[in-house]
Amino acid sequence: MAVYTDVSEGELGTFLQAYPVGELLSYKGIAEGTENSNFLLHTTSGSYILTLYEKRVDKADLPFFLGLMGHLARKGISCPLPVTAHDGTVIGALAGRPAVIITFLEGLSLRRPTAAHCGEVGKALAELHLAGQDFSMSRPNALAIDGWRKLWNASHARANEVEPGLAAEVDADFVDFERNWPKDLPQGIIHADLFPDNVFFLGEKLSGLIDFYFACDDLYAYDVATCLNAWCFEKDFSFNLTKGTALLAGYQSVRSLSPDEKAALPILARGSALRFMLTRLYDWLTIPNGGLVMKRDPTEYIRRMRFHRPIQSPSEYGLI
């Protein structure tokens, strides 16, 4: 939640001459994103976001992320469109960092989404999955099981500081996942981080999807499972079946889940909960307190893992 890099009006003005965005009227560093520096620009042609990529983003992945956003936007998905410079490139350089201009999307991210919002998210997720099918690039999911294992190896020794018994509990999950994780389900481009912060609404209408910096190739149903974790739990960690039903029905109104995908939802949801627990746990244990990066509580996802473990049937998520 911070602007890391300072940009002067002079260097920004020079940078913008390479793009068809009109004259700069104002720019403000915005408290958005934990990985990059972001600025909201007003120009004579509208509003844009300028992103400077800081260390945590692998530069080699940028053509994938930006190519994907452009592909999806051109297919009608409401996501930011990277602006192509006069010379045909998308990724420029500013203040010594890779820098990109994308269109600004109006909309509000919701703290308390309703079932209607969850239905919209499900629908948009399925539309994203379909729109990505003819995207030509691919990117393995760095946070699939192998990636979890690395995070877990780095956190295992201190996991019980967060909650006694956590180390043994997660060890047992790894045995299960490494044996039973589904492999032959439909896959393609997934968003992989479609949390409420990354979805904008105007009233009940979804107005935009943002932050494609975890997008990758993986199981579609895993993306659905992540949305169940992100959208359908209440603050007291209860699962809201009405929201689950709405999200899954919204998804299936655009793309039907196969019987195998449906059957896999419980293990996928449990794995997704583990994935977010592990990144939070790793940050919790390694990032100093009081710094600029906001640390999020890993126990919220331990609670979700425990919710999913005894689920017998995907109908318990509201699948009709």
Add this chain to the structure above:
Amino acid sequence: MAVYTDVSEGELGTFLQAYPVGELLSYKGIAEGTENSNFLLHTTSGSYILTLYEKRVDKADLPFFLGLMGHLARKGISCPLPVTAHDGTVIGALAGRPAVIITFLEGLSLRRPTAAHCGEVGKALAELHLAGQDFSMSRPNALAIDGWRKLWNASHARANEVEPGLAAEVDADFVDFERNWPKDLPQGIIHADLFPDNVFFLGEKLSGLIDFYFACDDLYAYDVATCLNAWCFEKDFSFNLTKGTALLAGYQSVRSLSPDEKAALPILARGSALRFMLTRLYDWLTIPNGGLVMKRDPTEYIRRMRFHRPIQSPSEYGLI
């Protein structure tokens, strides 16, 4: 440079219903101001700034600051206009803090202003002084000599950590200021903090003055002296006579300085340099490193104090 208070879309939507600003389209926390939390809002009627006042601003001063902005804006000064709620009030409450909506001004604050920009600033400062003459409220300058003395008493013991000999040097200045500070010069509403961050330009045209949270009643010429310190020194601490000439000529194109005001410029400029040195010194010595508040180097103003000390005539600033 931080957003301190988190505001949810729900509470913001409710808050905005009290104001004639249309429907909320988006809001972003912006990295602007060190005292308050600021958000840039897009609504169906335009762009606004939402400010939540944090602890460092004295709530009792808000009616003065906001009344002044409203007064100046209505007199044609390009400054933010506080939006009056449907019930006639300007200061609301949001997230447990006093909160205000002001109009958003387009424009860029400059790192490297030219002499032409300095001329515009001088002109705008004089216009502000004239426009403030019939403002009905008043506020003593909390950072006049008495205020400097408090900061100095709190910093004196450790001043030599910043630069050996600083304590004795500033002690001698205080003797001089407490004896010779001018009292009978024209006074009224001054901005008191008209640094480049607080002035917007579009090209060479000044498009806005912001941040009135140091505004108060004091000597007009003291405000001019602060602008000389803020706008006319180069990064190597040399005084740029061309910029000084432009700033003073711009000012006098709107309001003439009296002979007494002119003669007082050297001591006022030296006092103003001490004032900014002292607030920086105090923060330097008391605010922990690595926190959210950016600490600015006090030595930049020690250099200015030393520049002003031997000045014999205001013509050395470019006064024609």
